[in-house]
Amino acid sequence: MPRGADDRFWQEQGLPSVFKHTLLDKYVPQFAGMTGSRSTARKVVFLDGYAGRGRYGDGQPASAELVLRMAQNQGNKGTVAWTCFFVEVDDDDAALLAAVVDEYARQGVRATAHHGSVLEVLDDVVRIALGCPLFMFLDPCGLGIPYDRLTALLRQERRAQWPPTEVLLNFSLEAVRRIAGHVGSERGSEATRARLDQTLGGNWWRASSATGE
Secondary structure: OOOOOOOOOOOOOOHHHHHHHHHHHHHHHHHHHHHHOOOHHHEEEEEEOOOOOOEOOOOOEOHHHHHHHHHHHHHHHOOOEEEEEEEEOOHHHHHHHHHHHHHHHOOOOEEEEEEOOHHHHHHHHHHHOOOOOEEEEEOOOOOOOOHHHHHHHHHHHOOOOOOOEEEEEOOOHHHHHHHHOOOOOOOOOHHHHHHHHHHHOOOOHHHHHHOOO
């Protein structure tokens, strides 16, 4: 999701979202079907850490509702049982997201909407995904989860060859360029620079930013 995903962004689907939704549609159901068929109780776990509103203002499905439809379709066919988690930190967006998720939950889709940070639910999601394939969709408006947390998840908590863990991550170069401007600036924010340190796993990027490389 691009920076500044406000009401204008949510009026209707734009070209970047078309590309993102096509990618999800082509990859996520196949991942669920191929891995879920080998898992305990044919179960897969899906986490959208930056889910937004779930639906556009013109009624078209956004990424969260697209995934809910995938879960519903495979669940109705009896091929794979999905457990879905959708997370959104913005107050207004989270309320709209919860309404969309509730529609599908009432139809039998096992799905939960959480208002807050993805880090608040990540440990619980990993615990619930024990023995099951896990797909994480991380498309932040800006920076994502800390590098150390992501690598710990992949290299330690979910390091086993089976069940598989997939992460689809949108890394915002725009956010990096914006924050890099704080290096060497008298008005630059150290808290903002530290946030990028967390995302990139250290402050190694500051030297390149200071020299304009």
